[in-house]
Amino acid sequence: MIELQDAGFGYHEGAELLSNMTLSLQKGMFHFLTGPSGAGKTTLLRLLYADLLPTSGRVIAFGQDLRGLGRDDIAGLRRRVGVVHQDTQFLDHLPVAENVALPLTVSGHAVDMTALRDLLGWVQLGPQARALPPSLSGGERQRAALARAVILSPDLVLADEPTGNLDWDMSMRLMQLLIELNKSGKTVLVATHDLNLIRAAKAQVAARVLRIANGGLQLAGADL
Numbered sequence: 533m534i535e536l537q538d539a540g541f542g543y544h545e546g547a548e549l550l551s552n553m554t555l556s557l558q559k560g561m562f563h564f565l566t567g568p569s570g571a572g573k574t575t576l577l578r579l580l581y582a583d584l585l586p587t588s589g590r591v592i593a594f595g596q597d598l599r600g601l602g603r604d605d606i607a608g609l610r611r612r613v614g615v616v617h618q619d620t621q622f623l624d625h626l627p628v629a630e631n632v633a634l635p636l637t638v639s640g641h642a643v644d645m646t647a648l649r650d651l652l653g654w655v656q657l658g659p660q661a662r663a664l665p666p667s668l669s670g671g672e673r674q675r676a677a678l679a680r681a682v683i684l685s686p687d688l689v690l691a692d693e694p695t696g697n698l699d700w701d702m703s704m705r706l707m708q709l710l711i712e713l714n715k716s717g718k719t720v721l722v723a724t725h726d727l728n729l730i731r732a733a734k735a736q737v738a739a740r741v742l743r744i745a746n747g748g749l750q751l752a753g754a755d756l
């Protein structure tokens with residue numbers, strides 16, 4: 533699906549933040565990416581959805597080396613990867629339903645209103661469909677972000693600290709949705725520094741836990 537082959541990345545020439553990372557995201561698997569704040573979790577996610585190119589090694593996405601991809605190929609790749617960003621931005625003047633449907637409308641696709649209603653129902657935002665984003669709670673914003681990330685039916689869902697500002701109950705509610713997505717066949721990767729969240733999720737889903745430490749990527753032990 534997506535592979536890192538001895539990949540490294542640095543924001544500044546000659547100083548790699550991430551080095552020699554080898555990883556293969558396994559189709560249909562639930563993955564966690566953990567590591568302390570500043571370790572490079574967001575950076576690694578950006579490499580996975582081709583927002584950044586590696587400064588050494590290779591990233592292979594759906595069989596193609598990212599380095600050789602043109603603009604159209606990147607757009608095609610992005611449709612296959614849904615991203616829930618750490619600090620999701622919405623268009624505040626558009627209702628929640630329109631914000632969720634944006635990936636469809638900006639790519640010129642018709643919106644299937646029944647499917648959109650079902651998707652909003654799935655993330656428990658039916659009553660907020662006509663609300664404007666500034667009126668949403670933190671948990672509602674993240675559920676809207678998740679709905680928008682999956683509206684194009686991606687193969688892979690990447691979520692960057694999706695529960696960062698949420699209390700425990702709200703965090704678990706969001707995790708439940710990510711677990712459901714995975715059980716429906718999607719590959720999921722959640723970046724989080726919250727080890728309790730990983731432990732709670734692992735009681736419900738078999739998950740691979742990857743850890744960034746000292747600029748490299750390791751598989752975490754069974755205690756996680």
Ligand SMILES: Nc1ncnc2c1ncn2[C@@H]1O[C@H](COP(=O)(O)OP(=O)(O)OP(=O)(O)O)[C@@H](O)[C@H]1O
Binds near residue numbers: 549569570573575
């Ligand atoms: N655009 C950028 N330019 C330069 N340095 C950056 C940039 N983005 C991130 N960094 C630096 O790279 C390092 C890793 O940042 P990153 O956001 O990937 O870490 P993280 O593990 O996701 O952190 P957190 O858990 O706090 O979100 C940090 O030192 C950060 O300051």
